[in-house]
Amino acid sequence: MDFKGLLAIVMAAVLVNNYVLSQFLGICPFLGVSKKLDQATGMSIAVIFVMVLATAVTYPIQYFLLNPNNIAYLQTIVFILVIAALVQLVEIVLKKYIPALHASLGVYLPLITTNCAVLGVCISNVDSYMSGGGFGASFVQALFNAFGSGLGFLLAMVLFAGVRSKVEKANPPECFKGMPITLISAAIVSVSFMGFAGLVDNLLG
Numbered sequence: 001m002d003f004k005g006l007l008a009i010v011m012a013a014v015l016v017n018n019y020v021l022s023q024f025l026g027i028c029p030f031l032g033v034s035k036k037l038d039q040a041t042g043m044s045i046a047v048i049f050v051m052v053l054a055t056a057v058t059y060p061i062q063y064f065l066l067n068p069n070n071i072a073y074l075q076t077i078v079f080i081l082v083i084a085a086l087v088q089l090v091e092i093v094l095k096k097y098i099p100a101l102h103a104s105l106g107v108y109l110p111l112i113t114t115n116c117a118v119l120g121v122c123i124s125n126v127d128s129y130m131s132g133g134g135f136g137a138s139f140v141q142a143l144f145n146a147f148g149s150g151l152g153f154l155l156a157m158v159l160f161a162g163v164r165s166k167v168e169k170a171n172p173p174e175c176f177k178g179m180p181i182t183l184i185s186a187a188i189v190s191v192s193f194m195g196f197a198g199l200v201d202n203l204l205g
Contacts, residue, residue, distance in 0.1 A: 006144045013148030015196040019117045020156040022193060026117030030156060031182060033108055034164055040157040043108045048150030050090065050112050051121050054083050055146035058122045059139055062130065079122050087113045121149045160189055 019025045026047075033043045058079050066072045091109050094102040102109070112118060125142035163185050172181045 006141070009141060009144045010148035010151070013145050014152040014155060015193065016198075017149075018152040018156060018193055019120060019149050020153055021190040023120065024190075025120040026115050026153060029108075029111060029115055030160065031179075031186070033111075034157055034161045037158065037161045037165070038104075039108065040161040041154070042105050043111075044150070044154035044157045046090070046105055046109055047112055047115060047118065047153050048147065050083070050087060051118055051146045051150040051153075052143060053086050053090070054079075054118055054122050055125050055142050057086065058082050059125060059129075059142050060135075062126045063135055063139075067130075075123065075126070076119070079119055083118055083122070084113045117149070117153060121146050156189075160186065163189060 013019075017023065020027070020030050029043060029047075034040045061078060061082065062072070062075065066075060066078065087110065091102065094105070094109070125145055128145070129138035129142045164182065167181055167185050176184070
């Protein structure tokens with residue numbers, strides 16, 4: 001696949017098929033870690049890294065291990081175990097070699113294990129690209145889709161962190177304070193992303 005096609009995959013994952021705002025995966029960290037911009041950004045960068053790394057590991061496992069041995073029904077269990085192991089590995093490496101970054105992420109790094117968006121990206125990549133021909137090209141497409149999905153998660157988190165800060169300063173009515181106004185704000189942000197439907201086809205078609 002040429003660069004234009006790969007760019008289309010990334011843009012579609014960021015704007016059109018955003019896992020948080022369009023497919024409603026990863027809602028827990030989206031609502032829980034978006035109160036402060038620095039926390040949202042740090043969490044999102046870690047999620048991007050884990051999404052790409054998890055795709056790089058789970059895709060070959062599906063292609064070379066699960067499918068040939070007719071044990072594809074173990075996909076979800078295997079992928080969850082792989083993601084949990086990768087998160088633990090990343091945490092160990094950061095703690096040893098980049099302690100400042102590890103300390104700044106704090107509890108948010110282990111929480112990536114329970115982020116269903118990561119599992120959703122891995123399964124979606126297998127379903128979307130496994131039947132696309134040889135391993136090489138489809139594997140590259142899966143990696144770019146994972147990277148774009150991570151960027152989409154970052155965009156959603158940063159945008160919503162800004163929205164929440166504005167909403168809290170606006171002093172909403174007492175009955176809307178807290179989670180009600182947060183959910184309403186999330187719905188409005190999600191609806192706004194519907195305007196990107198067809199954008200990739202128009203720009204890169």
